[in-house]
Amino acid sequence: MSRKMSRRKFLKISLSAGAGIAALSNGVPLAAQDMMYSEAPELAELVAAGDLPPVADRLPANPVVIEPLDSIGEYGGAIRTGIFQNRGFQARSAWGPEPILRIGWDSSTIEPNIAESWEYANGGNTFVLHLREGMKWSDGEPFGSHDFDFYWNHVLTNSTLSPSPRSEFVINGELAEFEMVDDLTVQWTFVAPHANLPGLLSHWIGSQLPRWMPRHYLEQFHPDFADAAELDAKIAEAGFSTWDELFNNRVAVQYGLHFDNVDLPNLLPFKTSRPMELNIVVADRNPYYWKVDPEGHQLPYINQVILTNYEGADVRDAAIAAGEMNWVNTDLTFTNFPLYQENAEAGNYEVRLWQTSRSAEHTIMFNHNAKDEGLREIFNDVRFKQAMSMAIDRQTIANVVYQGFGAPSQVQVIPGSKFRVEEYVTRHTEYDTAAAGALLDDMGLTAGDDGMRTRADGSALSIRMDISIGQPGSEDVGELLREFLAEVGVDLDVRVVAREQIRALIDNNDIECGIWIADKCSDSMFPHTPVWHVPFLPTDWNQWGPQYAVHYASGGESGEAPMGDVAQVQQLFDQMKTTIDEAERVNIGQEIMRLNVDNLWNIGDVGEVPIPVVLGTNFRNYPAQGFTSFDWLGNHQYHIEQCYFEGGEWVGAPS
């Protein structure tokens, strides 16, 4: 118990210091050379029977040593988890994922993973990855540079499979040059330093690349290698009409795991043993997994993952309450917390409250490019946004919508982030209708007899707010906002419309005021994808400067040219892309934060609203408080491979 506490304290300290356990970062693993390795009893049996090479031969020369969170585990048991309608954004951390690099325990630091280390050379323009000697695919075949070479020269640059090159490898419009230096070294050379590449390789794209890499398996489906007649026969047999259909089917993964193709080798702790059939998929321990604990036990501790796809969210909730699962943190909504809690004891699970990557539940965005000239002028006046922010009674939002949870927050970054400045987070979040009214009076938006304000031209100050349908909490918050703004004489015309409709409104610049879930505000996404803080990506949901984003993405060819602080925040983002030095990156990020709070382009409601996480009562080595979100591809920073069931099986497992 004392160990647990100290560990948690350590986590907290490392979070606030932004440093993390990654003292072993940048490539020096704990010494593993002299370790005696051992393995799960099931695998030992296979070795004894001669069906599997000994564990020492299966592991790389220097396996990754994972120090467990609380205690050394025991082998056995099954993770039972569930997704619905085939959507399992966060379930992926039940079976991995294993990106090329990864995020550390502190949810912030980038660490080595599949790659043993990385470095910049050539004045920063060249990015070098060093791979692990003797690392193997789940079928026992060696993994190395040749697999990267296959991906680069036969997938990414193949115009049939990839009609346009991946933007992650494009800098200043130029695709990187790839080079296979030796068996264990690959490098990319860009026209300028690609400082965000480690961040990208530890995130989504980093977890996607390995599926296109097992060349020893995939060559048979690729016309660059396969015999044409044999390939045609394979295509016909599988019922496809072109080779790329077959290829895409063979590499298809759902959230990192191959649900359908048991033959696709992977680098995850688990590999599919029973393909998706009637909504259930099973993945068993990967005998060639390349991580061990400090005592040399090959990981993972847990035998298998059983995943059920439910046809709807409600039926999955019912199954959770009935005690059919021991690991769920996929799209659980906070409003269902009482349901989970009520049935926890009978269902042999517990509910933990974790945090997400939302700096605020919602960002409220007034369109600074609004077509209506009058509104545009008002929205570009910072006094208006300060008034709107102070007109929001955030405590009432927390009480009514989030059962009392939530702290007033602007759209900045989450607690623990190295870019966070506390004063920015709470600025203009105090509820003060008098001050808000005074600011609006100052602007000349005078109130009539009915208390409602008019614009300079005498027309009523009415703003349309479009809310996307189906976002938990958004409609409730929108309704409250309408009441709060009416208090200070501003009429908010709230509409709830389909997501595709919002997309069209943004693309046509017809948004007046938008509201969206303010996610992606963590160290693992903000530096490369600051969707709220910088208008740069016109295909995303930023609605305060959609035309600035178009201008940025089109290289100035279309959209509206930003000036002043908006131009500056885009320049800061450009600097972030090319700045490798960590201290400098923090400065740039904090400057972006300052410009944001000075201009209140986004107005936040409440932050730190927790998310329920359901875990079996004897599930061990997972933090009591943690972060889970797309930013960490679920919560892969907590190493599913070192989790275990005390006693070797979940107490609620069906007999």
Next chain:
Amino acid sequence: MISPALFLDWECMTSYIIRRFLQMIVIMFIVSIVAFVVIQLPPGDFVDAYVTTISGGETFTQETIDALRAQFGLDEPFHVQYLKWITNVLRGNYGVSFQHQRTVADLLGERLPLTLAITFPTALLVYLIAIPIGIYSALNQYSFLDYVFSFIGFIGLAIPNFLFAIILLYIGSQYFDANVAGLFSPEYELAPWSFAKFLDLLANLWIPVIVVGTAGTAGTIRVMRGMMLDEMRQPYVETARAKGLSEARLIFKYPVRVAISPVLSTIGFVLPALISGTAIVAIVLNLPTTGPLLLNALLAQDMLLAGSMILFLSLLTVVGTFVSDMLLAWADPRIQFE
């Protein structure tokens, strides 16, 4: 015994069948266009759905989005997409589901057997229960049992299926320790097929069968009862009775044969309902049937999967209507092949 009418009009009937068959081809062609158009009606396409929802938070640049469109062939004009699809369908290739990256045939093959395992017995059960009850209720109008059946029938008609499913689910799990969702108990989910697993399936199958069957049973009872009451008042019944026909023979030879017409003529709609009619119930009960697959395909605008399923359902409707016409011709001597 072959009906004399059928025997005499054999030539007429052959030409009728050929005519109907040609009509069916034209209808299927029109349906295929309508299906393709309807699926494309909502704003956006699969790539939009993928980018906004299915990908789960990943951001996409315009180049990536364009590349995805090109990969799925969604950047081509509508008629080109349609022609590609329909020529492949005619060759027996239903295409690849965008969402699953699997062939449509493969996806349907996985779910069809279980779908039929639920709906086929249900449909049989509906007729086996409803037709005799309808006849009994009509013959014993205002009897105690007639009231009981009418009461249950109206309740069955009035309760939405999904609500009924939730109630049974609650009762099942609270009082009978039934599985909350799905067709197998957790201990059998992963087991290979065995007699015990089959029994487990039967133990879990009763909820969907009751839920799916109730409304149909109730409706068929009411139709059968109403038609029978009308027919029993016809003069030909009196005539037959006066001629000394036994009551049982009379009823089954004349009024039942007429009264069953509306039931037979709706068999055409039963076939597609077997495949897709249970979507909401299947979602509530978490049944891996084709209904939810179609619903999700439509929501995600998974063109080829949704299009092929709708085409398949239309084909079943057309064939079902043909079958019910043939049944009617056999059962109702008043019908002529003209």
